[in-house]
Amino acid sequence: MTGSLLRVENLVVEFRGGGAFALRRETVTAVKDVSFHIGAGDAYGLVGESGSGKTTTGRCVLGLQAPTSGSITLGTDDVGELRKRDPQLLHQRIQAVFQNPIASLNPAMTVARILAEPLRRLVGMKDPAAARTRGEELLDAVRLPTDVLDRRPTELSGGMAQRVSIARALASSPSLIVLDEAVSALDVATQAQVINLLADLRDETGVSYLFIGHDLAVVRHLCDRIGVMSQGALVEEGTADQVCHSPQDDYTRRLLDAVPVPDPTVKRVRHGHTTR
Numbered sequence: 216m217t218g219s220l221l222r223v224e225n226l227v228v229e230f231r232g233g234g235a236f237a238l239r240r241e242t243v244t245a246v247k248d249v250s251f252h253i254g255a256g257d258a259y260g261l262v263g264e265s266g267s268g269k270t271t272t273g274r275c276v277l278g279l280q281a282p283t284s285g286s287i288t289l290g291t292d293d294v295g296e297l298r299k300r301d302p303q304l305l306h307q308r309i310q311a312v313f314q315n316p317i318a319s320l321n322p323a324m325t326v327a328r329i330l331a332e333p334l335r336r337l338v339g340m341k342d343p344a345a346a347r348t349r350g351e352e353l354l355d356a357v358r359l360p361t362d363v364l365d366r367r368p369t370e371l372s373g374g375m376a377q378r379v380s381i382a383r384a385l386a387s388s389p390s391l392i393v394l395d396e397a398v399s400a401l402d403v404a405t406q407a408q409v410i411n412l413l414a415d416l417r418d419e420t421g422v423s424y425l426f427i428g429h430d431l432a433v434v435r436h437l438c439d440r441i442g443v444m445s446q447g448a449l450v451e452e453g454t455a456d457q458v459c460h461s462p463q464d465d466y467t468r469r470l471l472d473a474v475p476v477p478d479p480t481v482k483r484v485r486h487g488h489t490t491r
């Protein structure tokens with residue numbers, strides 16, 4: 216496919232065992248020949264049971280894990296090469312949001328400093344007053360009041376802290392954000408609010424998402440396309456409707472069986488518009 220922002224081709228990741236039982240080295244193949252593309256402004260969902268290889272795939276996309284074989288291309292750049300050549304440019308272009316919002320924010324820093332850090336390092340915004348103004352804009356973008364700038368992560372609810380993590384990810388105006396179980400630690404009502412926020416932000420900024428989760432019911436509310444992983448392999452791929460309404464793979468059917476039957480009258484978020 217041409218025009219894709221991110222292309223993951225034939226990704227394989229093997230972990231060689233070692234440690235205390237170094238004589239019995241077992242190789243774990245965490246990702247087996249996985250390929251998918253994400254278009255600019257698209258949200259791609261990766262779902263699957265625990266240990267199916269989702270985080271490992273996300274870490275490869277972020278350049279944190281080297282593939283054993285296969286390639287990951289962002290625009291025209293190989294992610295591994297870009298990481299070696301210009302790690303700052305890679306960080307500017309691909310950002311991450313993780314599961315535990317409070318643990319992923321430095322507890323010693325105010326939100327103002329947390330947001331100023333990527334502005335200084337990745338955008339070259341060195342003037343503290345300019346960074347504070349931009350910090351206010353970023354908080355506004357994630358629907359948080361300005362006074363949050365002077366609080367520390369431990370003074371925020373989980374939902375507010377995750378909004379700060381999203382604001383920090385947006386600071387460098389990335390083209391892609393990898394969200395790994397980004398709403399899994401939040402209660403159901405807060406999950407829905409953050410999912411709606413992510414849908415709005417995508418419309419407003421044109422950012423793309425790789426949204427990793429184990430809960431198909433959550434992932435399908437945000438994502439245009441969904442890939443289903445099982446034991447390291449991508450066993451099914453298609454539009455959110457195809458995967459949820461006419462799954463081709465037995466494993467996807469079992470995953471759907473674990474999810475409440477969708478109510479067709481429930482409104483769904485798609486490109487910021489609600490459809491029935």
Ligand SMILES: Nc1ncnc2c1ncn2[C@@H]1O[C@H](COP(=O)(O)OP(=O)(O)OP(=O)(O)O)[C@@H](O)[C@H]1O
Nearest residue numbers: 230243245263264265266267268269270271272429
């Ligand atoms: N650094 C590592 N060294 C050895 N094995 C690893 C390493 N990281 C992951 N694995 C193994 O790779 C497989 C895939 O793990 P991964 O974390 O990618 O799964 P996941 O789909 O994200 O699971 P979860 O839903 O629990 O987060 C698992 O068998 C895991 O034990």
Ligand SMILES: [Mg+2]
Nearest residue numbers: 269270271395
């Ligand atoms: Mg994981």
